[in-house]
Amino acid sequence: MSGVKGSFRRLIESPGYHIRPKYDLKFLRERKMGDGKKEASEILQITSLIDVFSMLVIFLLLNFSTSGEAFFVSKDLTLPESKHGNQMKSLALITVTKEVVFFDAANIGGVPVHIEERDPNMPTLRAKLDEIKRLKSQINPNKPFKGEVNISADQDIPILYVKRVMTALISSGWSGINFATTGAAAARTPAQDE
C-alpha cells in the first residue's frame, strides 16, 4: 500500500476498488464509480463488430453448398471455363497433364484407388478400369454398368492428351465422360435434359 501514490492507510476498510497500478488513477476511478460530475462510459461499442459479422455470415451463407462434396484441383492446373455446365457429381476423377495421368476413385470396398499413368497407351489405367467394371458387374449383375468419370485437364494442353484417356475409357466400357470446368452450374430444367 505504501508504494501506491494517492492512497491512504486505514485499519478497517470496505472492499472496493482494489486493482492497484503503480499510479492510482484517482479521478478516472471516481468517474467510473459515479463520484465525479461525469460518468465515464465503460461499454464497448460493438455495433460495428456485429455489422461485420452479419456481412460475413450473409456472404458465407451465399457460398454455402449443401452437396457436401469437396473437389480438389491442383494449383498447376487451370480448368477451362463454361457457362452452361451441369452440377458436378462425385465420381472417379481423371486428371490429365502432359506428363502424367492420375486416376482417383473410391473403390467398391471403400479402399481409395490412386494411379499414376505415364505410358501413352495407358495399360495400368485400362487394367484398373476393367477391374472396377468387373467388380461392379459382379455386385450388380442385373444392372448395366454405366461407367461415369470426371476428366479434369489443363485448358492449354493439346486435345490429344484428353483423347488418349477418352479412348482408354470407351474401350473399357466407361461411356459416361464428363469434362470438369470452372463456373457455376447452370440451372437446367428436366425438359432440357431429356
Added chain:
Amino acid sequence: MGRKKIDEDLNLAPFIGLFSLLVCMLLVTAVWLRLSVLSSNIDNVTSSDSPSPENNEKKVSLVVTLMDRYIEMAEDTRKVRVDYVQNDEGKEIVNRPQLTQVLEGWRDRHPKRKDVILNTENSVPYKHMITTFDTLVGEGWHDVGVNTQ
C-alpha cells in the same frame, strides 16, 4: 421517490458468440471453387456410324470440327468456316458470336435436333473444345458426341 434505473443496453454477448460460431462453420464449409461438368454423349458418335433403324429418311449430319486455325461447321456438304479471334490479351479464342449465329441457322432448319458430333484435331487446345462444347449446349444442342478419332 427515486426509481431504479433501467438498463436499456442489450446483452450482445450471446449474439457475438452465435455469430462467431456461424462464421467459423460457414468458413469451413464454404465453396471457394465452383465446378461444373459438360457431359458428352458417346452413344451419339457410335450411333452416327450406322443407319437409324427407325426411319429410312436420310438424317442430316451436323458436325463441328475444330481445326488449328478455324472451326468448320458442316451441315452435310454445306460447310461454314468460323475463324478464331484474339482477345484483349492477344490470346486466340473461339468466336462465340459467330458460332452462335451459325447454330441459330441450324436451329431454324432443324428445330427438333439436339445431337451434334464434335471432331477435333489433335493439336487444338483443350479450352477451344470446351468453349465450343459449352456454346453448343447453351444453344440447345445437348447431345454432343465428342469423337476421339
